[in-house]
Amino acid sequence: MSMATNRAAAAAQSNNIPLGITLMVITTFVFAVQDGLSRHLASEYNVMMVVMIRYWFFAAFVIALAKRHAGGLRAAARTSQPVLQIFRGLLLAAEICVMIVAFTILGLVESHAVFTCYPLLVAALSGPVLGESVGWRRWAAIGIGFIGVLIILQPGMSVFDPAA
Known part of the structure; x- marks a missing residue:
């Protein structure tokens, strides 16, 4: 990218912190309601x-959003x-199926305790698998994140069940 393109992209990007916080709260609420339902x-x-x-509602939302932009749904x-x-779509659908089955077998809290650890595992494995440097700061963040997940969700012993 050229310098002018970078400046144009930065100028088009908004830095509205209250809007960002509001959108994150709404997103968290929507996903919590989806998971509960x-x-x-x-x-x-x-x-x-x-x-x-779930996919029908998502498709309706995406179609409505795509129609507002140039080129519409085709673009x-x-x-x-x-x-x-x-392949990515099928993989996502399979992941959602696994998650919903986990909700019924383990329960919401225990399922989220298991699934919330995935980003921490990705960060931890980025060194040995991808060859990235994982310094002590990243390891500390991973450890604190894992402890935070355990404190917030307070999972029971069923997380260590073979079904998990």
């Missing part, structure tokens, strides 16, 4: 049906790597 529905209905309903869906995009 998915847990409730999965105890009564097939997990595939629950995931399908938003255009890709030079369709096989990779389809």
Whole structure:
């Protein structure tokens, strides 16, 4: 990128902290409601049906958003790597199915305790797997993050169950 392109991108980007905080709170609330409803529905209905309903609502949101931009839905869906995009979509759908099954087997708190540790594991494994340098500061952050997850979620012993 040229210097002018970088400046134009920075100028187009907003630094509205209250808006950012508000959007994060709303996002957290929406995901919490989705997970709670998915847990409730999965105890009564097939997990595939629950995931399908989640994706219908997501698709409606994305279509409405894409129609507002230039080129519409066709431009938003255009890709030079369709096989990779389809694989990513299937992988995400499978992950959501696993998560909802975990909600019904372990419960919401225990499932989130297990799944919340994934970013910490990615950061911890970035050294041995990707060859990145993982200094003492990153290890300290990973350790503090893991302790924070355990304190906030207070998982029971069922997290260490083979089902987890």
